[in-house]
Amino acid sequence: MPESCVTNSLRVAIVGASGIGRHHANWHDAVGSTVVAFVGTTPERCHESAQVLTKTFGFQGQAYTSLDEMLQQERPDVVDICSPNETHYDVATRALAADCHVLCEKPLVWDASLSAHQILEQAERLQDMASRANRHLGMCSQLAGLLPQYDNLVGPSDRPGSFEAVLETTCASLRSARDVWTDMGPHPISLILARFPTADLDLSTVTRSLHGHEAKVTFDVITNGHRCHCSVIVRDLPGPPLQRRFGFDGRCVDIAGQPGADGYYRCVLRGDGMEDEGTDPMHLLIGQFARTVQGEEKTPIVTAATAVQNLQMQLGVVGHD
Known part of the structure; x- marks a missing residue:
């Protein structure tokens, strides 16, 4: 097991x-x-x-x-x-x-x-x-669970000034840019909130380009007076290869995966010639949720409060009326 x-x-x-x-x-x-x-x-x-x-x-x-x-x-x-x-x-x-x-x-x-x-x-x-x-x-929004693995690979940064992410996925029927954002937007936002749990979206800084099957957005978040500029692209493609990449202050890593020795999927982060293998983020999230229910952990990786915060930021960035 x-x-x-x-x-x-x-x-x-x-x-x-x-x-x-x-x-x-x-x-x-x-x-x-x-x-x-x-x-x-x-x-x-x-x-x-x-x-x-x-x-x-x-x-x-x-x-x-x-x-x-x-x-x-x-x-x-x-x-x-x-x-x-x-x-x-x-x-x-x-x-x-x-x-x-x-x-x-x-x-x-x-x-x-x-x-x-x-x-x-x-x-x-x-x-x-x-x-x-x-x-x-x-x-x-399991990518939030990757932050400790990311820090282990590139080194921690409590107050980064920038964040970037490109997340691509395949879909049997390519979706509109807005639908891609609805599905994929929570993932990069979850990474931002994992780093800045009390982040507020500065609506005045939002730019968005929703064309074809791609959503490209930029925005700033502010935490206790500290500002972080975020750049995110999410898109549907008809097939691989796919880019799944994120990082703070230009220290970006690619997200990959491979079967582990126990037969379960493992997450591999690669960047700047370095590599770190860890538990699949969905495995982490589901395991921690189960242990939280049983009183062995204090909270899930993504709590209800964080889910609401994620949703508020997602709606604000895309300009949902």
């Missing part, structure tokens, strides 16, 4: 297991939790997902097409939300009402038909609901 395991097995349910959810399920199993169920859209999709999960890690749980039925029958400790963005708020609300801890894919909430104010209101309601229920609410 890999590192970052939990002491006792948590009962985990995945909502949306046909895409990224199958990878989440595998990591929950890897850290010692038991995936007891997942929720899919149709019986046919559930059958396909169950076959994949069984082959991947020996899934022996139940498949449901009804969230409410799953919550009532399985009573999971943790609900991991990997369904489409516009479903996040409703699913999280119902899971928290069922006394579950919730881990949600980024962004925490999103609905293009709502104003920025309404979107933030939804996020803040979830944060308040989790706090009142004494449940943990975390978000999967």
Whole structure:
């Protein structure tokens, strides 16, 4: 069993297991939790997902097409939300009402038909609901977990003056620049907030270029009077090679990966002829969330408060009305 395991097995349910959810399920199993169920859209999709999960890690749980039925029958400790963005708020609300801890894919909430104010209101309601229920609410913007590995490779810098990131991904159907930002924007923002937890966005400095399948933005964040200039590009490409790179004060690293000796994926950071291998950031995030639920860690890597802060910055940068 890999590192970052939990002491006792948590009962985990995945909502949306046909895409990224199958990878989440595998990591929950890897850290010692038991995936007891997942929720899919149709019986046919559930059958396909169950076959994949069984082959991947020996899934022996139940498949449901009804969230409410799953919550009532399985009573999971943790609900991991990997369904489409516009479903996040409703699913999280119902899971928290069922006394579950919730881990949600980024962004925490999103609905293009709502104003920025309404979107933030939804996020803040979830944060308040989790706090009142004494449940943990975390978000999967896992690159935040790379900061210690980055510092180990290039050396720590508490007050950098600049940040840059280029994150490319492949997609079966290339998305609009705005949709790419919705999906990928939380990742670089999570790195910024990991370095500057109390950062405020200076809206007067925002520039944006949303064209084709690429979002290119620049902006400043301010923490206790210190200013950091940020430059971010996120884009969809039809296929590899892909660039995934970030850094502070020009000390940039490339993000790569490779199988570890234990069979689990490892994260490799490379820069200036140096290399550092560490735990996959999603593995880190899911493992820490599980240990937080069990009282072995104080907080998730990305807390509800940080998720709301991330969302506020994401909306401000892209100019969502």
